Amino acid sequence: MKIAVSACLLGENCKYSGGNNRSERLLSELAKHPEIEVIPVCPEVAGGLPTPRPPAEIVDGEVANNCGVSVDAEYRAGVAAEMARLKPHIESGELAAAVLQSRSPSCGVHEVYDGTFTGRLIAGRGLFAQALAESDVALIDISDL
Numbered sequence: 721m722k723i724a725v726s727a728c729l730l731g732e733n734c735k736y737s738g739g740n741n742r743s744e745r746l747l748s749e750l751a752k753h754p755e756i757e758v759i760p761v762c763p764e765v766a767g768g769l770p771t772p773r774p775p776a777e778i779v780d781g782e783v784a785n786n787c788g789v790s791v792d793a794e795y796r797a798g799v800a801a802e803m804a805r806l807k808p809h810i811e812s813g814e815l816a817a818a819v820l821q822s823r824s825p826s827c828g829v830h831e832v833y834d835g836t837f838t839g840r841l842i843a844g845r846g847l848f849a850q851a852l853a854e855s856d857v858a859l860i861d862i863s864d865l
Contacts, residue, residue: 721755721757721814721816722756722758722759722809722815722816723757723758723815723817723819724758724760724809724817724852724857725746725760725761726760726824726862727760727761727762727765728741728821729741729743729746729819729820730746731747732762734771735771736764736772736776737772738772741862743862743865746865759805761806762826763798763799763801763802763826763827763847764794764798764826765798766797766798766805767794767795767799767801768794768798769791769794769795769798773791774786775837776791776825777825777832777837778832778833778847779835780835783795783796783825783847784835795825795847796847798826799826803852806852806857810856810857815857817857817858817859818849818857818858818859818860819860820846820848820852820860820861820862821862822861822862822863823841826846826847826848826849827846827848827849828846828849829845829846829860829861829864830845830861830863831844832845832846
């Protein structure tokens with residue numbers, strides 16, 4: 721069995737701020753199940769965005785950073801690249817789920833920031849989470865673990 725996991729949750733410094741969202745709880749759970757193969761994913765890095773980078777939110781259906789610059793093409797290219805990498809695992813039925821970082825414009829499962837850069841959340845999914853859902857991959861928000 722395989723699961724995709726946001727790389728930042730595994731401790732990879734790929735977060736917009738240059739840091740990570742390492743989840744000791746997730747790592748502890750994974751350690752209990754050596755039969756699970758983890759596939760780290762980060763559509764933002766896969767799309768060519770640097771680390772660190774300005775924070776981005778979905779603004780009227782497009783991803784833009786807090787400087788008002790559209791980074792939508794990079795986000796969508798990253799989603800396409802990660803989905804292509806996961807495709808064989810999805811098609812074979814080996815990919816059981818994806819554990820994703822909360823609120824991200826890529827990986828948010830339940831909520832994303834509202835596009836005003838004020839910290840306000842709205843119901844919705846990030847672009848990558850949506851693509852995974854459309855491929856019938858079970859989504860787990862790290863906050864639900």
